[in-house]
Amino acid sequence: MNFPRLSSLFLALIxxxxxxxxxxxxxxxxxxxxxxxxxxxxxxxxxAASGRKVALDRMTENLNAxxxxxxxxxxxxxxxxxxxxxxxxxxxAATGKAFAFGEADYLLVVTVxxxxxxxxxxxxxxxxxxxxxxxxxxxxxxxVYDVKxxxxxxxxxxxxxxxxxxxQRGQVTGDTRDALLRELxxxxxxxxxxxxxxxxxxxxxxxKTDKIVTINRGDGTGIxxxxxxxxxxxxxxxxxxxxxxxxxxxxxxxxxxxxxxxTAKTSQASVQEDLGIDRGALVRPVAQ
Numbered sequence: 001m002n003f004p005r006l007s008s009l010f011l012a013l014i015x016x017x018x019x020x021x022x023x024x025x026x027x028x029x030x031x032x033x034x035x036x037x038x039x040x041x042x043x044x045x046x047x048a049a050s051g052r053k054v055a056l057d058r059m060t061e062n063l064n065a066x067x068x069x070x071x072x073x074x075x076x077x078x079x080x081x082x083x084x085x086x087x088x089x090x091x092x093a094a095t096g097k098a099f100a101f102g103e104a105d106y107l108l109v110v111t112v113x114x115x116x117x118x119x120x121x122x123x124x125x126x127x128x129x130x131x132x133x134x135x136x137x138x139x140x141x142x143x144v145y146d147v148k149x150x151x152x153x154x155x156x157x158x159x160x161x162x163x164x165x166x167x168q169r170g171q172v173t174g175d176t177r178d179a180l181l182r183e184l185x186x187x188x189x190x191x192x193x194x195x196x197x198x199x200x201x202x203x204x205x206x207x208k209t210d211k212i213v214t215i216n217r218g219d220g221t222g223i224x225x226x227x228x229x230x231x232x233x234x235x236x237x238x239x240x241x242x243x244x245x246x247x248x249x250x251x252x253x254x255x256x257x258x259x260x261x262x263t264a265k266t267s268q269a270s271v272q273e274d275l276g277i278d279r280g281a282l283v284r285p286v287a288q
Contacts, residue, residue: 030200032077033104033147037063037140038111047115056115059138059185066189067110073220076197080104106153107145108196114139114159117181137161138184142192144199154199160187194222205231205281211271213257215283218265223285225262229269231255232282254281 037060047056071077080103116137123130139159146153164180203223207214213231217223235250254276257269271277 029076029078030105031080031103032071032196032200033080033107034067034071035107035109037067038109040111040113043113043115052115052117055117055181056112059115059181060112062182062185063110063112063140063189066186067108067192070186070189070193071196074193074197076201077106104147106196106200107147108192109143109145110140110192111143112138112140113157131165133163133165134180135161135163136180136184138188140188140192142195144196154195156195158188158191158195160184160191190220191222197221203229203283205277205279205283206266208277208279211274212260213269213271213277215257215259215267215269216265217267218263223259223262223267225259227259228272228286229257229259229283230286231257231277232284233276233278234280234282251282256286257283 039056039060044053044056047053068079071079114137116135118135119132120135121130121132137159138161139157141155142158143155144153145151162180162184203215203217205213206216215223215229231254232251233254235252237249239245254274255271256273257271257277259267259269261268
C-alpha cells in the first residue's frame with residue numbers, strides 16, 4: 001500500500017474542507033453597500049452662513065473614510081464598493097424603481113443634517129481668569145435599505161457632541177486635522193456601524209449557565225460592564241390586519257441582565273430577572 005500517497009490525499013482533503021468552511025463562513029456574512037455621505041440643504045446653508053462650509057465638507061469626506069474603517073473593524077459584513085452604493089441611490093432617485101443592485105443585501109445611506117462648531121468665552125472675575133471652550137455637534141440620519149425589496153429596514157438619528165477647553169485642542173478651527181473634529185467623526189462612524197450591525201445582526205444570548213448568560217457582543221461594540229440589558233423572546237410573526245404586511249415577530253420581555261465582563265468577541269452578564277431567558281433570545285441595552 002502506498003502510504004505517502006494516502007497521506008497526501010488525506011492532507012489535500014483536509015485542506016479542501018478548510019477552504020470550504022472558510023468560504024461558507026464568508027458567504028454567511030451579509031453584503032453591505034455604503035453610499036457616499038450626503039449633506040442636507042439646511043445643514044449646508046447653515047454651515048455656509050456661519051463660514052463653516054469648508055469645515056463641513058472636510059468632515060463629510062472624513063466620515064466617508066471612517067465609515068469604511070469602522071465596518072471593516074467590525075468584520076460583520078462583506079463590503080461592496082462605495083461607488084456602486086452611490087450609483088444605486090442615484091438610480092433609485094431618478095427612476096423611482098426598487099433597488100436592483102444584486103451584489104448587496106443592504107444599502108446604508110448617511111445624510112448629515114447638523115454640524116455646529118461654536119466658541120464660548122467666560123470670565124470669572126472672582127478668580128481673575130477667562131476660559132474659552134469649544135462645543136462641536138455632528139449629527140446624521142442613517143437609513144438601512146433592503147436592496148432586494150427596496151424597502152427601508154431602519155432609520156435612526158445619530159449624533160455626537162462634545163465641549164472641551166480650547167487650550168487643550170489648539171487654536172486651529174475648521175480643519176479636520178483638529179483633534180476634536182477627528183475624534184467626533186470617528187465616534188459617529190463607529191456609532192453608525194454598531195447601529196447597522198444591531199439592525200442586521202441583533203444581539204442575542206448564545207449561552208446560559210445558571211445565573212450567567214453570554215451575549216454575542218464583544219469589545220468595540222458599545223457593550224460595557226455595568227450596563228443593564230433587557231431580554232426578549234421572539235413570538236409569532238405579526239401582520240397588519242389591513243394590508244397584510246409583515247410587522248415582524250412579537251417580542252416578549254422575559255428578563256433583565258447586567259453586564260459583568262467583556263471579552264474580544266463575547267460578553268457575560270448576570271441575570272437580574274428571569275421570566276424565561278433562554279439561548280437565542282434578543283437583548284437590548286436599557287436607555288440611560
